[in-house]
Amino acid sequence: MTAVGIDAIEIWTGKLQLDLPNTFAPAKDQDPGYYTEGLGLETSSFPDTYEDIVTMGANAAKRLMDRKGLVPDDVGRIDVATESAFDNSKPVSTYIAGCLEKVYEGDFHHANKGERKFACVAGTQSIDDAYNWIRAGRNRGRSALVVATDTALYARGDPGEATQGAGAVAMLVSEEPSLVELSTEQGYGSADETDFLKPNQQFPSVDGKRSMQVYLARMREAVEDFESVAWDMHPEDFAYIPFHTPFPGMVRKAGLLGYRHTIRDTEIEDELADEIGRQPREAEYDDREAYEEAIRGYMDELKDTDAYRDWYRRVIEPTLNLSRRVGNWYTGSVHVARASALAHAAENDRDVTGEKLLVGSYGSGAQAEIHAETVQEGWREEIEALSIDDQLERRYDVSYDEYETVHDAHNHEMDRELEEFTTPEGEFVHVGWGRMSERKYEYVE
Ligand code: CAA
Numbered sequence: 223m224t225a226v227g228i229d230a231i232e233i234w235t236g237k238l239q240l241d242l243p244n245t246f247a248p249a250k251d252q253d254p255g256y257y258t259e260g261l262g263l264e265t266s267s268f269p270d271t272y273e274d275i276v277t278m279g280a281n282a283a284k285r286l287m288d289r290k291g292l293v294p295d296d297v298g299r300i301d302v303a304t305e306s307a308f309d310n311s312k313p314v315s316t317y318i319a320g321c322l323e324k325v326y327e328g329d330f331h332h333a334n335k336g337e338r339k340f341a342c343v344a345g346t347q348s349i350d351d352a353y354n355w356i357r358a359g360r361n362r363g364r365s366a367l368v369v370a371t372d373t374a375l376y377a378r379g380d381p382g383e384a385t386q387g388a389g390a391v392a393m394l395v396s397e398e399p400s401l402v403e404l405s406t407e408q409g410y411g412s413a414d415e416t417d418f419l420k421p422n423q424q425f426p427s428v429d430g431k432r433s434m435q436v437y438l439a440r441m442r443e444a445v446e447d448f449e450s451v452a453w454d455m456h457p458e459d460f461a462y463i464p465f466h467t468p469f470p471g472m473v474r475k476a477g478l479l480g481y482r483h484t485i486r487d488t489e490i491e492d493e494l495a496d497e498i499g500r501q502p503r504e505a506e507y508d509d510r511e512a513y514e515e516a517i518r519g520y521m522d523e524l525k526d527t528d529a530y531r532d533w534y535r536r537v538i539e540p541t542l543n544l545s546r547r548v549g550n551w552y553t554g555s556v557h558v559a560r561a562s563a564l565a566h567a568a569e570n571d572r573d574v575t576g577e578k579l580l581v582g583s584y585g586s587g588a589q590a591e592i593h594a595e596t597v598q599e600g601w602r603e604e605i606e607a608l609s610i611d612d613q614l615e616r617r618y619d620v621s622y623d624e625y626e627t628v629h630d631a632h633n634h635e636m637d638r639e640l641e642e643f644t645t646p647e648g649e650f651v652h653v654g655w656g657r658m659s660e661r662k663y664e665y666v667e
């Protein structure tokens with residue numbers, strides 16, 4: 223069977239940076255350790271006044287098309303995943319195609335365009351759609367352009383404000399991919415939940431603590447579902463495990479849960495038995511509550527063992543390097559985590575060709591999805607072509623007052639005009655609105 227997967231990836235960050243321990247924490251009268259240690263965040267990316275989900279998505283897509291030497295005819299689908307859309311009818315993909323048509327010969331008139339919504343898991347769902355379209359033989363040799371783009375902003379004063387971010391990830395899904403092949407096997411954990419939602423409002427309503435519990439519960443279900451169609455996983459089966467990363471502290475919890483689950487009945491559990499005992503089994507307890515308490519106790523001890531710490535340092539920690547510097551990008555977040563892990567392998571001269579990743583995506587509302595990926599021969603060239611480190615270095619570092627004014631400028635309910643902080647160059651910019659309230663974009667040389 224021909225391999226299908228992600229051929230190329232490009233990342234575009236919002237051009238402003240908010241320093242969480244040094245700018246945000248003092249303004250909020252908080253301990254900087256809450257950000258760096260507790261949440262695991264250093265800075266977040268923020269959009270400049272002329273940036274939005276369309277400009278960031280189109281800029282990432284243009285970089286990808288330029289680097290791969292693509293023309294519009296090579297693309298048979300444009301799927302945009304976002305939870306920051308500003309229109310209930312016209313999809314963001316039409317705006318992005320319109321931007322790209324300003325700079326390329328030809329057009330995307332024969333490409334299927336859409337917009338995917340299921341909170342942060344929609345980026346992975348768009349990859350699924352592309353995968354299925356190719357597997358069904360409907361692609362006529364063409365590839366799919368998947369763009370995950372979000373301005374993950376919270377109302378000022380909301381606890382989620384600490385985890386904001388803005389950026390886009392463009393991915394090309396193709397036959398014979400250069401980066402990763404996707405497994406056919408998938409696992410889902412999905413339930414009607416009220417943890418994080420935006421009922422026709424720009425900023426989310428969030429039940430923060432509940433959202434963390436729901437993330438872990440749905441992820442566990444997805445892992446079990448994946449194992450039922452794939453194999454009983456072992457922690458050493460994977461070079462890296464990129465998870466959806468609303469903030470690195472969340473992944474600390476997911477990583478521990480995953481490790482506990484996958485060491486069960488393995489030599490690792492046996493080796494740890496002298497130190498912390500064996501994992502509690504449900505049958506040994508009178509009721510579920512007692513069992514869950516025993517599991518929590520076991521996990522508390524497990525997280526301090528050398529075996530777990532070493533695994534976490536190798537398999538999980540490298541997936542968080544970018545996230546620490548950019549915050550939550552919602553639909554793009556798990557794809558940033560994958561790129562971060564592979565960049566770590568390249569920087570450390572580790573050849574991961576043929577090795578496996580386990581990818582854990584999550585969207586509030588709520589659904590988790592698990593699938594495996596096999597790293598392809600061209601991975602190093604693809605990852606080394608990324609310019610995200612340079613982009614991050616070039617971000618304009620806002621003061622707290624500037625942060626407040628730019629947050630207001632992006633607030634749809636406020637009519638605040640603001641000079642941009644950075645000068646656009648070789649990119650798409652938002653320039654205003656047309657007669658039907660449609661957004662207008664231009665390409666700046
Ligand atoms: N030094 C070191 N650590 C500190 C600290 C300090 N001074 N102060 C607090 N901490 C630690 C806490 O102990 C805690 O760590 P543990 O969880 O390991 O115990 C951590 O920092 C976070 O502290 P709190 O739990 O007190 O944080 P909070 O309740 O104020 O806010 C949040 C956390 C609820 C997640 C909030 O940021 C939020 O609402 N975020 C938006 C929702 C979200 O991201 N949810 C995640 C799951 S849902 C999802 O994934 C979808 C999505 O993208 C939104």
